[in-house]
Amino acid sequence: MENFWSICLSRFQQELSAQQFNTWIKPLRVETGEHGLRVLAPNRFVQQWVRDRFLQRIESLAEELLNSSGRVELVLMDQVPAAAKEVVPESQPANQPAPKPTAISNAAKSLAQARKHAPAGSGLNPSFNFDNFVTGRANQLARAAALQVAENPGTAYNPLFIYGGVGLGKTHLLQAIGNHLKLQRPDAKIRYLHAERYVSDVVKAYENKSFDEFKQQYHSLDLLLIDDIQFFAKKNRTQEEFFYAFNSLIEAKKQIIITCDTYPKEIADVDERLRTRFSWGLTVAVEPPELEMRVAILLKKAEAARFLLHEDVAFFIAKQVRSSVRELEGALNRIIAMSNFTGRDADVNLAKEALKDLIAVRGRQVTIENIQKTVADYYKIKVAEMYSKKRSRNFARPRQIAMALARELTNHSFPEIGEAFGGRHHTTVMHACDEIEQLRQNDHILARDIAFLVQVIRD
Amino acid sequence: MKQLLLDIQPASPPTLENFVAGRNSEVLHSLQQVLAGDSAVHAVYLWGDSGSGKSHLLQACASRALALGLHLVCADDVHRLDEAAQIRLFDLYNQQRENGGLLIACGTAAPTHMNLRDDLATRLAWGLVYQLQPLSDAEKALALKSHAQARGMRLPDEVVDYCLRHLRRDLPTLMATLDALDEWSLTEQKPVTVPLLRKLLQFPLNV
Numbered sequence: 001m002e003n004f005w006s007i008c009l010s011r012f013q014q015e016l017s018a019q020q021f022n023t024w025i026k027p028l029r030v031e032t033g034e035h036g037l038r039v040l041a042p043n044r045f046v047q048q049w050v051r052d053r054f055l056q057r058i059e060s061l062a063e064e065l066l067n068s069s070g071r072v073e074l075v076l077m078d079q080v081p082a083a084a085k086e087v088v089p090e091s092q093p094a095n096q097p098a099p100k101p102t103a104i105s106n107a108a109k110s111l112a113q114a115r116k117h118a119p120a121g122s123g124l125n126p127s128f129n130f131d132n133f134v135t136g137r138a139n140q141l142a143r144a145a146a147l148q149v150a151e152n153p154g155t156a157y158n159p160l161f162i163y164g165g166v167g168l169g170k171t172h173l174l175q176a177i178g179n180h181l182k183l184q185r186p187d188a189k190i191r192y193l194h195a196e197r198y199v200s201d202v203v204k205a206y207e208n209k210s211f212d213e214f215k216q217q218y219h220s221l222d223l224l225l226i227d228d229i230q231f232f233a234k235k236n237r238t239q240e241e242f243f244y245a246f247n248s249l250i251e252a253k254k255q256i257i258i259t260c261d262t263y264p265k266e267i268a269d270v271d272e273r274l275r276t277r278f279s280w281g282l283t284v285a286v287e288p289p290e291l292e293m294r295v296a297i298l299l300k301k302a303e304a305a306r307f308l309l310h311e312d313v314a315f316f317i318a319k320q321v322r323s324s325v326r327e328l329e330g331a332l333n334r335i336i337a338m339s340n341f342t343g344r345d346a347d348v349n350l351a352k353e354a355l356k357d358l359i360a361v362r363g364r365q366v367t368i369e370n371i372q373k374t375v376a377d378y379y380k381i382k383v384a385e386m387y388s389k390k391r392s393r394n395f396a397r398p399r400q401i402a403m404a405l406a407r408e409l410t411n412h413s414f415p416e417i418g419e420a421f422g423g424r425h426h427t428t429v430m431h432a433c434d435e436i437e438q439l440r441q442n443d444h445i446l447a448r449d450i451a452f453l454v455q456v457i458r459d
Numbered sequence: 460m461k462q463l464l465l466d467i468q469p470a471s472p473p474t475l476e477n478f479v480a481g482r483n484s485e486v487l488h489s490l491q492q493v494l495a496g497d498s499a500v501h502a503v504y505l506w507g508d509s510g511s512g513k514s515h516l517l518q519a520c521a522s523r524a525l526a527l528g529l530h531l532v533c534a535d536d537v538h539r540l541d542e543a544a545q546i547r548l549f550d551l552y553n554q555q556r557e558n559g560g561l562l563i564a565c566g567t568a569a570p571t572h573m574n575l576r577d578d579l580a581t582r583l584a585w586g587l588v589y590q591l592q593p594l595s596d597a598e599k600a601l602a603l604k605s606h607a608q609a610r611g612m613r614l615p616d617e618v619v620d621y622c623l624r625h626l627r628r629d630l631p632t633l634m635a636t637l638d639a640l641d642e643w644s645l646t647e648q649k650p651v652t653v654p655l656l657r658k659l660l661q662f663p664l665n666v
Contacts, residue, residue, distance in 0.1 A: 089467070167581040186664070196550050228578070231546075305499055313557070326585035327571070333500055333587045337492075341485045357590035409626040411593075416568065426625070 007060050012054070017131050024049055026070055027078065037062050038073040039329075040192025048308055063339050079257045118196050123192035123225075124182060128175035134300050136293030139169060142284040146173045146257075150180035153188075153223055153255035157282035159246075160257045161264060164286035170259040174225040177257060188222040195231035202238045209338055214241070219248045222255070229278070233269035239334075243274055255332055291327065294318035294355045297325060300331055313351050320355055366409045366457055368420045375402040378449070387422030400432035401450060405434050409457060471609035475523060482592040489587055490516065493561060494523050494531075497653040501555065502562040502586030504537075504570055507625070509583035510629035511567035511591040520563050537566035538573040559665035562586075592623055596623050601635060612641045614651060621651070621653050622647045625660070636660075 014023045022435035029049065037056060041047035041231065050058075051074055059072045094329040125303050142164075148156045162170050205214035218224065224245070232239050249256055260267060263285070289297065295314045302309035313335070313336075316459050321331045331354075338354040339346040372386040381400040386399055407415045407429070414426035421429070440447045461479045471477060477516060480487045486505065505509040505513050517533050517609035524531035532551050534540075539549060546562070554564045566573055569590070570583035611659045614637070620632055636659075643659050 055619050125555070166577045167585075193551055194550075196546065198551075322582075323571070324581045326581040330584045330586060330588050334589075337484060337498075337500075337587055341488050358588065411632075413625050413627055414624060416627070430624070 001031060001032055002063070003063050003318060008058065011061060012057075021175060023284065028117070029189075033073050034071065036068050036071065037066070038075060040075055040077045042077050047074060050074060052311065056451070070175065091196065104371055119367070122178065122182070122190050123176055124178045124190060124396075126179055128172045129179050130176045130338055132300060132304065133169065133172055133176055134289075134297045136296065138287035138293060139173075140288045142173060142286045145284050146177050146439045147180075147284055149255060150177040153181055153183075154253040158250055158253075158255055159278065159281045160287060161260065161278050161283040162257070163260045163263050163280065165261065165288060165324065167326035168286045168288060169325055171227055172284060174227055174257055174259060178223060178225050185222075189220060190223045191218070191221050192225040192227070195229050198226060198242065199231060199235050199238045202241050203237075205241075206237065211241075215244070220244045221249065224249060224254070224256045227259050229258050229270075230262065230267055232274075233267070235270075239271050243271070245273070246277055250277075256399065264435075276444075288323065291318055294325075294328055297328060301329055301332055302336075305332075305336060307332075307346070308337075309346065310348075313346055313348055316348050316351050317355070321358070324354075327358075331358055331433075368406045368410060368417065370406045370413060371409065371457055372402050375405065375453060378453060379455075389422065400436050401446075401453070403432040404436035405431050405450070405453060405457065409454065465629075471606070472522065473518045475519045477590060477605065477609065478512060478515055479594060479598055479605065481594040483589070485516040486516070486589045486591065488519055491561070493563075493587070494520060494527065494529065498587075500586045500648030501559070502552065502564075502579055502583070504583040504586065504588045505563070505565045505591055506568055506570075506588070508567065508593065508629075512630070513591060516528075517563060517565050524561070530555070530558070532562045534562070535563040537564050537575070538568060540575070542576075544577050545576050549582065550575065551649070552579070552582050557564070567646045592648065594630070596628065599623060599628060599630065602630060603637055606637060607641075608636070608639055612644075612651065615653075616658055617653055618651055621636055621656060 008030075008224060009025065012023050014048070018027065019099050024046060027042045027046060031038050039050070039055075041050055042277060055072065055074055062068050064071055065101070082360055083161075130147060131145070133139075133143060142162050145157060146162070149158075149160045162173060164170055167172050174192060179187050182190055183200055190375065201214065205211050213437060232242065235358070246256060258278060260278075262451075264275045267275055269289070295318045298314040298317055307331070317328065317331050317335070334354045335346050335351050338344075338350060342350075344350050348429050373383055376383045376386060381395075385395045386402060388395065390396075401416055403421060406412060407414070414419070414429045418424040418426045418429045435449075441452060475487060475491060478487060481507060489498070489500075490503060493500055493503055505516060514535055516534050517612045521531065521533050522527075532555055534548055534551075537548070542621070554560070554563055564583060566583075570588060571577075573580070575583070600623060603619050603622065604614055618640075622636060626632055626636055636656075640651055640656055640659055644655060649655055
């Protein structure tokens with residue numbers, strides 16, 4: 001049995017990333033159960049994760065190696081080892097929204113520690129690497145080029161120019177290249193910086209008359225990673241300094257990698273000689289991620305946060321949020337926060353609730369005029385009837401509904417609402433609100449109409 | 460003759476404790492988590508109509524961060540930033556992220572619905588984003604009462620009811636009315652009552 005499991009472990013080690021393997025597979029134990037193989041998980045969280053993703057693989061391995069056709073049992077270990085306990089969110093009874101100092105805080109701490117160990121001044125953040133960069137059709141070319149350059153800096157493509165919309169992982173790629181080279185050659189001089197920082201460095205050098213120092217700093221690098229070069233627009237002095245730095249680095253076969261929101265020829269207000277140079281090497285695009293890739297990104301982010309994200313929920317989020325990876329992560333953050341706060345399982349219902357205001361972001365300001373028009377249209381009467389003195393039911397009822405909605409959806413006072421409805425007394429408005437409230441309780445059709453109107457007015 | 464007032468009752472400063480959360484209790488909890496370092500999230504963006512509590516929360520977070528010695532960047536009214544200010548905030552955002560600092564910002568619309576630069580808007584959408592939900596009338600009454608209590612002011616229920624029936628019901632209006640009513644009652648040396656409030660409302664209020 002032990003032999004079987006060590007073979008399983010080595011297979012998984014090949015198939016999964018180190019992080020995945022250490023988190024989900026390594027803590028498992030196996031024993032012989034009543035009906036065949038029994039796998040023990042340290043806690044519910046790992047159990048669920050393994051059941052969703054790896055159990056089938058374990059079963060097929062058991063079939064292959066042990067000729068066992070029985071199902072593999074996945075159960076909890078009786079005692080949870082203390083070490084595992086620390087990083088795993090304990091389930092909490094519902095309706096007890098106590099703070100959970102669990103997974104996220106640990107992730108935050110380890111991130112903070114990682115930052116501390118980052119070499120000073122390189123601008124590198126070790127949490128970005130090639131392993132945790134999710135690849136899909138949209139970015140595989142850019143990733144391949146980045147990896148190539150990280151392996152052979154200064155010789156493969158120089159400069160490497162990566163362009164694409166916001167929040168698509170350009171910075172992640174830059175950082176990954178830097179971290180990769182740092183690992184291979186710890187003594188390499190690497191500098192990651194945002195173009196805006198370069199601009200302010202030029203200004204500082206200008207003010208302090210310290211251009212020699214400035215040049216020394218940039219021209220001696222082995223790898224320069226510069227993000228969002230479009231920020232050089234209209235900054236002539238910066239462009240000139242960068243032109244010299246660029247030439248000196250390329251000449252010395254030092255690698256330059258640039259990101260931008262558009263391709264070199266299209267960069268606005270940047271000197272022609274720079275734009276030409278930007279396309280000397282290789283220019284690659286990152287496109288917005290397709291659905292499957294968005295799902296993969298979410299699962300990876302959730303895993304890094306040690307948050308159990310069901311696949312159907314990941315699909316739900318990915319279908320709602322399409323534009324940028326940042327917004328995708330923001331949506332996931334909301335769901336994690338809500339699940340932590342309420343102690344509820346993060347299912348599709350919770351996701352819908354958490355993302356309600358992210359999805360319906362229009363948030364239009366509701367006005368009385370708007371309410372009057374919407375209600376009048378709905379009941380096919382003229383807007384003028386909202387202010388008229390006519391008291392027939394056909395006009396009075398819609399008018400009362402509009403008044404009640406004005407009270408509910410705006411901050412206006414009763415007198416102000418009365419004024420807006422043809423100068424009626426505030427007690428008339430109060431009476432209308434009470435009456436509609438009662439009708440809503442008893443008349444289902446009216447209640448449904450009003451719910452519909454609220455939706456139309458809010459959107 | 461009008462009694463002159465010694466301003467001995469400064470309005471209570473906004474804190475996370477005296478924020479009447481209503482349906483925003485998750486927002487409050489998340490902010491506390493972020494400030495306590497119990498969250499992997501480094502940036503929070505709050506949006507909602509004026510009077511929904513954005514500035515209160517922002518100031519409360521700022522003073523909490525000061526007390527704890529945290530490195531926090533606060534940005535209010537993000538929807539009003541011009542091009543240069545947007546680049547400045549973008550820069551600050553990147554710096555905070557790089558250095559492990561925090562950023563909390565507020566505006567009147569969701570990040571990508573204010574015509575901000577795309578790179579800034581998506582960054583604001585990156586951390587935790589909450590729309591602040593307006594308080595119900597009952598919660599507004601509660602907020603008025605706790606505000607009155609903090610001022611050491613006796614506030615009868617019928618005065619609260621009257622305010623909610625006759626005034627605009629956004630919190631800044633309601634709170635300003637309450638403050639004015641308190642001062643007026645001290646000046647006139649009369650208890651806070653509905654007739655006193657009605658008398659006050661005949662004067663234009665600077666709100």
